Amino acid sequence: MSSFIVEGGRRLKGSLKPLGAKNEALEVICATLLTPEKVTISNIPDIDDIRNLVSLLAELGVKITTIDHHTITFQADDINLDYLESYEFRLKMRSLRGSVMVAGPLLARFGKAVLSRPGGDRIGRRRLDTHFLGWKKLGAEFDYHSETKTYNLHAQNGLRGAYILLDEASVTGTANIVMASVLAEGETTIYNAACEPYVQQLCRMLVNMGAQIDGIGSNLLRIKGVNFLKGTSHTLLPDMIEVGSFIGLAAMTQSDILLENVGMIDLGIMPEAFRRLGVNMVCKGDDIHIKQVEIYEIESFMDGSIMTFADATWPGLSPDLLSIFLVVATQARGSVLIHQKMFESRLFFVDKLIEMGASIILCDPHRAAVIGAGRFNFLRATNMVSPDIRAGIAMLIAAMSANGTSVIQNIGQIDRGYQRIDERLNALGANIIRTDD
Numbered sequence: 001m002s003s004f005i006v007e008g009g010r011r012l013k014g015s016l017k018p019l020g021a022k023n024e025a026l027e028v029i030c031a032t033l034l035t036p037e038k039v040t041i042s043n044i045p046d047i048d049d050i051r052n053l054v055s056l057l058a059e060l061g062v063k064i065t066t067i068d069h070h071t072i073t074f075q076a077d078d079i080n081l082d083y084l085e086s087y088e089f090r091l092k093m094r095s096l097r098g099s100v101m102v103a104g105p106l107l108a109r110f111g112k113a114v115l116s117r118p119g120g121d122r123i124g125r126r127r128l129d130t131h132f133l134g135w136k137k138l139g140a141e142f143d144y145h146s147e148t149k150t151y152n153l154h155a156q157n158g159l160r161g162a163y164i165l166l167d168e169a170s171v172t173g174t175a176n177i178v179m180a181s182v183l184a185e186g187e188t189t190i191y192n193a194a195c196e197p198y199v200q201q202l203c204r205m206l207v208n209m210g211a212q213i214d215g216i217g218s219n220l221l222r223i224k225g226v227n228f229l230k231g232t233s234h235t236l237l238p239d240m241i242e243v244g245s246f247i248g249l250a251a252m253t254q255s256d257i258l259l260e261n262v263g264m265i266d267l268g269i270m271p272e273a274f275r276r277l278g279v280n281m282v283c284k285g286d287d288i289h290i291k292q293v294e295i296y297e298i299e300s301f302m303d304g305s306i307m308t309f310a311d312a313t314w315p316g317l318s319p320d321l322l323s324i325f326l327v328v329a330t331q332a333r334g335s336v337l338i339h340q341k342m343f344e345s346r347l348f349f350v351d352k353l354i355e356m357g358a359s360i361i362l363c364d365p366h367r368a369a370v371i372g373a374g375r376f377n378f379l380r381a382t383n384m385v386s387p388d389i390r391a392g393i394a395m396l397i398a399a400m401s402a403n404g405t406s407v408i409q410n411i412g413q414i415d416r417g418y419q420r421i422d423e424r425l426n427a428l429g430a431n432i433i434r435t436d437d
Contacts, residue, residue: 011255131170306337330398
């Protein structure tokens with residue numbers, strides 16, 4: 001298990017460019033299974049989750065051609081469906097959360113798929129009902145095999161278009177149902193669809209492949225099924241979660257950082273939310289300049305009540321950002337309530353922040369009240385273990401702003417979502433040492 005040794009209290013200076021969006025990459029890479037023709041995807045981040053998914057597709061029979069470090073061509077013209085029944089496939093499925101999205105394309109194109117319990121962050125219950133209910137509406141059937149702990153999905157007579165009202169606006173659920181619908185017979189209507197930029201990008205790529213999708217960018221999608229999808233080329237958006245992480249890092253370390261090519265139009269309310277947290281930044285064109293300030297002050301609501309940040313469907317705040325907002329609030333002046341609605345275990349890392357000297361009340365599994373002292377009490381260095389990607393980056397941000405040297409273990413969780421984060425931050429003046437325990 002690898003660790004970071006982090007020297008805190010160092011101010012950074014320079015520029016950073018966010019890499020391609022991890023969540024979009026997982027969706028569009030799975031979508032390459034919908035066609036036997038070549039699909040080239042650019043701006044792919046070189047991170048563990050993506051490498052694991054590409055490896056899974058390669059073992060499934062997809063031809064993988066690496067053009068450069070961030071560009072890969074996929075051709076799914078000779079898929080080995082027998083591999084779906086293997087122990088190796090189940091093991092791969094369990095290694096990452098995004099593996100669930102291979103099921104929709106396989107079901108649409110081949111009429112069968114096998115779904116093992118996917119891996120990923122341990123951040124509470126992450127049900128798959130939305131996926132299964134959508135596929136069932138399209139005419140799929142499934143059986144559970146208790147010996148292998150897998151679901152066998154099949155649509156022997158093909159999928160048929162249907163009206164689908166999603167029980168929740170799930171991003172991966174929407175993506176999986178969209179990918180199943182594009183080759184289904186007739187018209188599919190998906191209401192309460194997630195409309196995050198990543199889902200929009202998936203839909204645009206599918207349209208370029210020949211799919212017929214109306215309502216892109218809204219929560220009402222209408223899809224007319226086609227018989228065949230062709231190849232295409234696609235470029236990923238900048239990762240908005242990386243953008244938010246770097247904004248939080250700059251604020252916490254009192255640094256002067258320029259974020260270049262952030263994809264401003266696809267950031268939603270995130271920049272304004274950081275401003276309400278007191279972060280001083282200037283947006284110009286497609287860049288964000290976070291200016292060095294000694295103290296940042298949290299706003300209150302107009303009636304004087306405590307500021308609340310909560311995750312919400314797009315264009316609201318992504319649940320992946322709330323860990324960043326929470327740690328940044330610890331060194332601001334003022335109080336804030338962080339309400340993590342979606343996952344019940346994502347706030348449990350705050351015990352380490354409390355150990356570092358932060359004033360936080362964990363109200364329940366979903367809510368934490370942060371009382372910021374405006375750096376009156378600096379955070380103290382400590383030893384930590386990263387439980388998931390977003391808590392891991394929040395811990396790294398806390399360690400970089402603390403007095404002393406901290407150790408963060410299990411940094412493989414951070415590597416799943418952030419490419420060579422230690423090297424990129426060290427180039428700006430950080431002192432992060434990677435060790436193999």
